[in-house]
Amino acid sequence: MNPLVATPVIVALLWPWAAAPAARRLADLLPPKAAALTLVGSAVALAGSTVWALGGVVAGGLLHLQLLASAGGLARSWATEGSPATVGVAAVALAVLLVVAGLMARLWRRQRQLLERTWRTMDGQPAEGDLVVVPGESPDAFALPGHGDRPGRIVVTSQMLRTLDTPGRDVLLAHERAHLAGRHHLLARTVQLASAAHPAVRGLAAATSFQLERWADEDAAAAVGSRKLAATAVARAALAATSSQRRPSLLPAIGTGPVPRRVGALLGPPPVAPRGRALRAGAVALLAVVALSAALSLGSAYGLHEYVEQVQEAVGP
Template sequence: MNLLVVLLVVVALVWPWAAVPAARRLAGLLPPKAAALTLAGSAVLLAGSTVWALGGLVAGGLLHLQLLAEDGGVAKSWAADGSPVTLAVAGAGLAVLLVVLGLMVRLWRRQRALLERTWRTVEGQPDAADLVVVPGGAPDAFALPGHRGRPGRIVVTAGMLRGLDAPARDVLLAHERAHLAGRHHLLARTVQLASAAHPAVRALAPELSFQLERWADEDAAAAVGDRKLAATAVARAALAASSAQRRPSLLPAIGTGPVPRRVGALLGPAPGLPRGRGLRAAAGALLAVVALSSVLSSGSAYGLHEYVERVQEIVGR
């Protein structure tokens, strides 16, 4: 296998460490919805380029094994000369791919198990439309995604409802409904699964969680028509829920993330698409990094194509 191709693949596997800071920087300049979609899209692209690069190494190794299985001839002799390095590299690529697959399957099972356990805890509780009220308990509220044909629900404890006045409850319910309507849990699941392909992607999860909460905050503020009221309600609900257990990202909760930053943003003007050199620089950096990552990972496919042509040339002699 061409040494240059191996080096390109290695660089492709290292490059996401540079792409992640660029994606986070750009997300900080965008409105919450655009920021969340940018983070999720970046995670998918970086994970995909990693798997593509590793797959190219494995495909080259399989072709090499096919040549070694030939009954003598120039092709087999040529392949045997480079077997140790080629097969070692392909074997390493296969091992990493199997680890990635195993991690993704385990994460996917954990995600489903979490939803199933949470749905079991709310079965039999008072249910009105999309709202499930859990009697008693510490103040808590979160969005429970739909599962196995059941539509999503807003789960709120009676303790949380008692601690808020009617306007604040309206903000709370609008916030959690925004999570369900925007299917925010799917974006969280996507980034979590993508992190199995490359550890650098994990750094996108906290920023995504923050942007999803900001997205729901803005939707709630728009629903009640009062940004100051929304900010006050978010602060009160988050403070009340501070004693509740920390919710996984698949169960978005109003008390998630750096609440002071969220409240400060709500006290300011509604976010819009910014302009200026900072945005252009961050967007350009992200596009360049992601594009280069894709080009580098494609080096394995190009190398495999050259490898096939080389084999055909030797066999044709």
């Protein structure tokens, strides 16, 4: 395999193992909204650089096959040098890209099926504005994203409403409305799809889900004007809705994620953006994740371009 292509590709495939943990640590220093957006941006950048690097390997292999086919009278030893490794690695990269594409397609299909199936269960249920109350003995509540021409809804079982007092219901509704208003399902969906490109990116999915819940927690606390009330309602709803602990992140719910950490954060002071040295360090870390991912993508493209130049010079006019 040509070193001009191989070096940035190898680094691009190894880089996410270091960048993903760094993005999670950076997110812990930021307010929930900024943290969630940072994690989503990092996931997209790392997945994009991985796919681009693998595509460069495939393109290099195809170019080498074309060179072998047209070698003719030129120095065939140059054309065939390293060809087994080049073509073999390209075949592996193509197989990986096909697997990634298949995983993304399956995730996309499952996401759509989940929304469609959930919306079908809502057919015929009366709605009061954006609220749908479903009869049932199991306490549950979640934000149902809009689908087609239907706007988003807050789905709550009657048992969950009986579990909470009036202030707690206000927190619950404010929390789920924050999910809908922030379109949190799209952010969670993006990270899920990006995680198919590289195993290291999968670690960002749980962190993103947590930060999205924290984002909604803070919006709910601001809406009701009491962090203690919000913490109490989150704890009570989460304890009641034990089944929601396994709910897909595409349907965000008040009981999702590590609830003790969320409650502890609500019982503390409101989150503030880091200042001074911490802010500069966080900004540099985020820029490093995005910039190096982009640089690696450009590096593999440049290496492929240089390889094309070498081929053209070898083949001649």
